[in-house]
Amino acid sequence: MNQFSNKNYFTMPNEIFSLGLDASEIAVYAYLRCLENRRTYQCWPSYTTIGNAVGRAKNTVMRYVDALAEKGLVSTEPTSVLMRSGIKKNGNLRYTIRPIREAIEIFHARQLSAVERAAERQQVQRKLSEMDLLPGA
Numbered sequence: 001m002n003q004f005s006n007k008n009y010f011t012m013p014n015e016i017f018s019l020g021l022d023a024s025e026i027a028v029y030a031y032l033r034c035l036e037n038r039r040t041y042q043c044w045p046s047y048t049t050i051g052n053a054v055g056r057a058k059n060t061v062m063r064y065v066d067a068l069a070e071k072g073l074v075s076t077e078p079t080s081v082l083m084r085s086g087i088k089k090n091g092n093l094r095y096t097i098r099p100i101r102e103a104i105e106i107f108h109a110r111q112l113s114a115v116e117r118a119a120e121r122q123q124v125q126r127k128l129s130e131m132d133l134l135p136g137a
Contacts (some may be wrong), residue, residue, distance in 0.1 A: 009032050013100040019071060019107050027054040028064040029073055031094050041097045044079065064092070072103040 010033050016026060031053045035043035045053075051061040068074045077099055079091035 010036075015100050015104055016073075019073075019103060021071070024054065024056060024060070025064050025067055028061060029068055030066075033097060034076060036095070036097050043095050043097075044092045045095075049096075065095075072098055072106040073100075074098060084137045 010030075012033060016029065020027070028050055028057060030048055032043055032045070035045055037043065037071045047058045047061045047065070050056075050065075051058050054061070056064070065074070065076065069076055076093040077096075079094050081089050081091040084090055
């Protein structure tokens with residue numbers, strides 16, 4: 001039996017440390033990985049449950065979850081619960097852990113875009129400087 005097939009263990013991709021995440025984002029991601037169903041890659045913890053696990057307030061966890069979704073590490077979708085009274089209420093988010101390679105591709109694309117924007121700004125600055133040096137300008 002593989003040591004990682006035990007439900008008391010979970011793996012973390014090594015690449016998680018190359019995506020510029022802060023420690024709290026890594027903690028939230030790790031907690032979601034810990035809870036995920038290994039076949040569907042999904043879990044449903046509340047913000048409060050996540051916050052209790054990682055030592056952060058609900059509102060702070062909400063920001064970290066949004067950051068993880070923006071970085072392509074997780075996707076979220078709302079769920080609903082039908083109460084015994086027949087009233088439909090909002091449930092917890094359904095988290096799907098995304099393949100790490102997608103997050104890496106997003107990260108690299110954003111880095112490349114930032115470098116391209118910086119190069120464009122430098123080019124504009126250089127042209128503006130040249131214009132200021134021209135006589136009669």
